[in-house]
Amino acid sequence: MWDKLNELVSSPHYVNSIPFIWQGMQLTMIVTFTGFFFGFIIGSLVGLMRISKNKIIYGIATVYIELVRGTPILVQALFLYFAVSDFFGINFDALTAGIIAIAINAGAYIAEIVRGGVESVDKGQMEAGRSVGMTSTQTMRYIIWPQAFRRMIPPLGNQFIISLKDTSIFAVISLGEMTYIMRQYVSTTGEPFVPYIMLCLGYLIITVPSMVILRRVERRLDV
Amino acid sequence: MIKVMDLHKSFGSTEVLKGIDAFVEEKEVVCVIGPSGSGKSTFLRCLNMLEEITDGDVEIDGVRLMDPKTDINKLRAQVGMVFQHFNLFPHKTVMENITIGPVKVSGISQEDANARAKGLLEKVGLGDKADVYPGSLSGGQKQRVAIARALAMNPKVMLFDEPTSALDPELVGDVLEVMKDLAREGMTMVVVTHEMGFAREMGDRVLFMDQGIIMEEGKPVDLFDNPQNERTQEFLSKIL
Ligand SMILES: Nc1ncnc2c1ncn2[C@@H]1O[C@H](COP(=O)(O)OP(=O)(O)OP(=O)(O)O)[C@@H](O)[C@H]1O
Ligand SMILES: [Mg+2]
Numbered sequence: 001m002w003d004k005l006n007e008l009v010s011s012p013h014y015v016n017s018i019p020f021i022w023q024g025m026q027l028t029m030i031v032t033f034t035g036f037f038f039g040f041i042i043g044s045l046v047g048l049m050r051i052s053k054n055k056i057i058y059g060i061a062t063v064y065i066e067l068v069r070g071t072p073i074l075v076q077a078l079f080l081y082f083a084v085s086d087f088f089g090i091n092f093d094a095l096t097a098g099i100i101a102i103a104i105n106a107g108a109y110i111a112e113i114v115r116g117g118v119e120s121v122d123k124g125q126m127e128a129g130r131s132v133g134m135t136s137t138q139t140m141r142y143i144i145w146p147q148a149f150r151r152m153i154p155p156l157g158n159q160f161i162i163s164l165k166d167t168s169i170f171a172v173i174s175l176g177e178m179t180y181i182m183r184q185y186v187s188t189t190g191e192p193f194v195p196y197i198m199l200c201l202g203y204l205i206i207t208v209p210s211m212v213i214l215r216r217v218e219r220r221l222d223v
Numbered sequence: 224m225i226k227v228m229d230l231h232k233s234f235g236s237t238e239v240l241k242g243i244d245a246f247v248e249e250k251e252v253v254c255v256i257g258p259s260g261s262g263k264s265t266f267l268r269c270l271n272m273l274e275e276i277t278d279g280d281v282e283i284d285g286v287r288l289m290d291p292k293t294d295i296n297k298l299r300a301q302v303g304m305v306f307q308h309f310n311l312f313p314h315k316t317v318m319e320n321i322t323i324g325p326v327k328v329s330g331i332s333q334e335d336a337n338a339r340a341k342g343l344l345e346k347v348g349l350g351d352k353a354d355v356y357p358g359s360l361s362g363g364q365k366q367r368v369a370i371a372r373a374l375a376m377n378p379k380v381m382l383f384d385e386p387t388s389a390l391d392p393e394l395v396g397d398v399l400e401v402m403k404d405l406a407r408e409g410m411t412m413v414v415v416t417h418e419m420g421f422a423r424e425m426g427d428r429v430l431f432m433d434q435g436i437i438m439e440e441g442k443p444v445d446l447f448d449n450p451q452n453e454r455t456q457e458f459l460s461k462i463l
Binding site: 122124125127128129130131132133134135138142143146147150 | 271273296297299300301302303304306308310311312313314323324327328329369372373375376
């Protein structure tokens with residue numbers, strides 16, 4: 001027992017794994033930020049489609065959201081990377097597939113966040129905007145959206161952290177993000193304990209500051 | 224200025240307005256009274272198409288709302304609306320609340336709009352509140368900003384939907400004072416109100432609405448002191 005502990009404390013893997021963590025973290029961040037960025041665009045559009053009175057537009061948005069929310073992201077990634085590329089003969093690399101998977105997946109959840117945010121704004125705001133002569137697009141842009149967006153920030157932050165953690169499943173499509181790299185590290189060195197602790201730390205280094213920032217922003221928006 | 228022709232409005236299968244004919248002359252102040260649920264708000268909201276008209280038509284300054292060629296946004300810009308719950312834009316300063324219409328709709332420069340907004344704020348007695356957010360204003364102040372916001376578009380008509388009924392009693396006076404000033408300046412106004420004092424003093428005509436129709440109309444003195452319709456008598460006896 002004592003030996004084990006001693007071995008753990010003096011393990012060379014703390015230092016040795018850092019370059020690998022760093023390498024994987026870069027890809028994790030690229031996939032998360034880029035995927036989330038496009039996910040936000042998709043989510044905003046689809047979220048607004050969900051508020052549409054047009055049944056077809058509403059229907060398309062609903063089907064998309066339910067398809068994504070009803071299936072695991074792991075399956076979505078496998079489908080995209082292996083099935084879609086095979087079927088259409090498009091050969092995208094793991095990075096592109098990962099970004100698309102995050103975008104599509106986060107997009108569906110963000111769409112619901114957007115819908116909720118916009119619907120939470122009092123109906124009187126749209127009426128007031130319209131009654132000074134603004135079009136519904138102008139009123140959405142200048143009046144509704146800014147108010148809705150403030151309320152969307154906390155759930156968007158949550159979704160960001162979820163998406164970040166979701167990237168770890170891209171190991172299955174051999175995307176060299178943090179988890180994939182550390183799995184390789186473990187299988188080469190045969191030592192799981194310390195490397196996986198380092199992997200956890202790798203995620204926490206991103207998520208903890210994100211949550212702190214988020215809480216600050218939330219508090220500021222409250223006032 | 225306004226002509227309402229056999230106006231019908233249904234929500235689903237319930238008919239709320241059952242054929243309203245009315246008119247408002249230029250510079251006239253018309254007050255609309257009636258029991259809760261009689262359709263007063265719906266009537267007012269049909270006048271600037273916040274509610275879709277089911278049947279009939281409304282003509283404002285010669286423009287028919289139901290005419291497919293009518294640009295409804297342009298028309299709304301000429302019809303000021305003041306709501307019971309103010310509906311100010313909480314994320315914008317008082318100044319921005321007032322200037323957003325002129326800038327985004329009429330294409331006036333921000334400087335010109337600001338200058339005009341300053342004047343309007345003076346007029347409603349809030350010259351020192353230009354840079355605060357609506358959240359820090361009292362109800363009465365909010366409503367006066369809302370009136371200034373509507374006036375900023377240089378409307379031909381102002382519609383008021385119970386502008387004072389969400390206010391604490393001691394704040395009602397300031398808002399009514401602003402409305403009286405407007406009326407004296409010759410603004411054409413349609414005012415849904417429970418303030419019988421205001422209707423009596425400023426109204427050129429009063430419409431009594433009940434169950435989706437105009438039951439009775441007349442000069443305030445006649446309608447208040449000598450109501451003909453039984454429903455009007457009953458309503459007035461309850462509130463006076
Ligand atoms: N959007 C809506 N959908 C369905 N029914 C509605 C809607 N708006 C109003 N109504 C109904 O229409 C009727 C008239 O409502 P309206 O608000 O015009 O009355 P009002 O005379 O303004 O009453 P109050 O004095 O309480 O403001 C009410 O029975 C109301 O329930
Ligand atoms: Mg009403």
